[in-house]
Amino acid sequence: MPNIRTSTDTKVKHADAAFMKLNRNEFTTAFAFTLDFLEMELRGNTSNHNKRTGLIAAQIGRAMGLSDEDIFDLSSYAMLHDNGITHECYNVLSKDGRERLDCTASHCLVGEKNLEAFPFLKRRETVIKYHHESYDGSGPFGMSGDDIPLFSQIIALAEPLEVAYAAGETHEDIIAGIVGDTGSRYSPLLVEAFRNAASAVSFWLSLDSRFLDSEIGRHIPVYTIDIDLKQLLPISAIMSGIIDSKSPFTANHSKGATDKTAVMCDYYGFDAAKKTRMMIAADLHDIRKLAIPNHIIDKPGKLTDPEFSQIKTHAFYTRKVIETVRGFEDIAEWAANHHEKLDGSGYPFGLTADACCFESRLIGCVDIYQALTEDRPYRAGMSHEEACKVLQGMANDGKISREITADMISVFC
Template sequence: MNLRLFDFLSGLSGALDLMSSEVVGHHKRVAYIAARLGKTLALPRQERALLFMAAILHDVGGFTLQSRLAALSFEADGARHAELGYRLLRANPLLKEAAVIVRHHHTPRSRQAELDEPPRALELSCLLNLADRVDVLTLRSHSFDPAWVMAQIAPRAPQQFAPADVDALAVLAADPDFWAPLAGPDPVATLEEEPLLLEERHVSQAQLEQASTAFSQIIDFRSRFTATHSRGVAETAVCLAEKAGMADGQLAAMRLAGNLHDLGKLAVPSEIIDKPGPLDDQERAVMDRHPELAQGILSRVDGLETVAAWASQHHERLDGRGYPRGLVGTELSLGSRIMSLADVFTALREDRPYRRGLENGETLNILDDMAAQGALDGHVLALARANLDELDVRRCAAQNAAAREFREFYSGVPVA
């Protein structure tokens, strides 16, 4: 895979929009505003890169629609979702510096002296807070009125915002060209320097995989019943891909696809995900959209074409009776067939709201029936059967690690 970090983060930030039409574009607008402020302030290139990464993911800790909408209030406290966002990002070496900025993007400047954090990170978090509040103001008023925006912002310096940052905003606000991209669908696409700034960070494949793990937590940590699912699917799929003889690059793509295969479930309300029983027709229709939504997000990232296909086809069937596209066997690659079996295997073995996880023998019986009915690939199932002990040990280890992370993640977090 040949990925640009700018494209990867911009694409994944689009997944955060799936929660509601009311939050669509917020991350990209804030990232655009922050980037323009950073350039106007002549920040060093490394700081501008950090600011952009923090801005494009700043509300990543808003796991629920309620928390996302609350953050769109101008007076929002935001302490809980900012802390959760920090916890999601801090373990990734690529994002750990940006994580501190995310953690304090709702902390007023007047309180920053009390914090034991790198001073420059706090200054950048203050700048991100300003960019965030500017978008909230324009979103709430449904218009771009520079004088009105400045009238709301200026009195809050120096308590909430740094005076120099507000001065930089005043310069930008007087320029009509600053506001124009904010009315479009993707303002970050108009930025010329930020892609280069991020490429200077020399991102490794391992760091991209870690970033996908953070996003798997965003998907899974909304519910204790799904808290480990994506990690289990990813490990199961990689194990099967190894047994099928896939090359290292394909194994890396498989782990990314496993981590992100349920990305579209960010659009599914928690009430449906946690329902202790069968879904009704309306709920099933909402749930069944998630592979198509994942395809829409991932396919827009250059270099993720294979990942997008494998991730979005995990509910297709060889007989053409799957969804979302009803593809038949000749249209499904080996990677997609592996992902499909890995998803079913993991789902059967783990606890769900309506049942306990099944034992290996019962799981294999169900997989045999599904293969006989044309749902799963018999060759992939044979690989699973021949390597069942290793497959289950690796799946279990991955899910146990994710479960520990889930418990640690919420430890000490302020109550919503």
């Protein structure tokens, strides 16, 4: 077993505490950013759909006189409104870039269920389930009037507003469209609040991608919570499920990597907090794959140089998402380094052995093993023996850790 306590370690301080102070805004925004990656593929650019929907909802909530706490909850739910998107929905969405009714009900139900896993979010029953309802009862679940939760009503207005804004529609056209739907899609009270909010020049400027993050900070009250890290595992598992559902070839990749990381953490005797952090890192390591087009991920032949260049960006963005959450710096480090190689030939940073900590090496080795044993468009999944042969070759070439490779070969046999 390698001497893991003194291994070439890391600029990052390992947080060993089982509890951490979590800035709920940072965590929710990071999750929304992840969901936005899905939209990036659909629209071919940085969409910020979920973050912007949260900001719009917050400003309408403010115009309705909601309390700070309600605005926090409302904007959180608005940022997470499409957390139930699955591979099935994804294909439906991708045809025209807008949501369609035939996938709407299912993603509402899945999203409602998923949010039960968010321990720091006040339970607001059915807000996500009914976020596509219409005031006149013509929505997917036939709810009408004020039987639809107020938060759902606000999200149902904020979401298409965001889509219209991102599509480049003028403010005047957006306002006219919403006003025209008064009484059918939206309640008169809601439309009045929207008009009040939208009458400020700053409302429209705040939606500009360049100002989005700072405007979110300005409009959405900040709440922190002391949380047991273990409570975050179900959430990172939801994220890994979204990542894995992107392609049939990676249907179990993140989950498989996490399960194997957990096994190796036990083998090395990591304490519970460290193991939890490692599992979160493994769950999230391929977050950015959400934004890589499926025609590249599922390509049966060799990738072109530009396609491979695009693939190589994903680990960098993994860091960008995770490091926005204070207290997750080590998780960001371990997750983002999973394609680094000890001889400096990896990506995205080209780190060499002295800069690549033990935890990063471990997740990197597990990732390779997991990928080799899965089917790919251009080859069938390898047996344990075949995968070990490849790993051993890489270790012999000085690309990955010899010690971890030897341990994995014996542990996974």
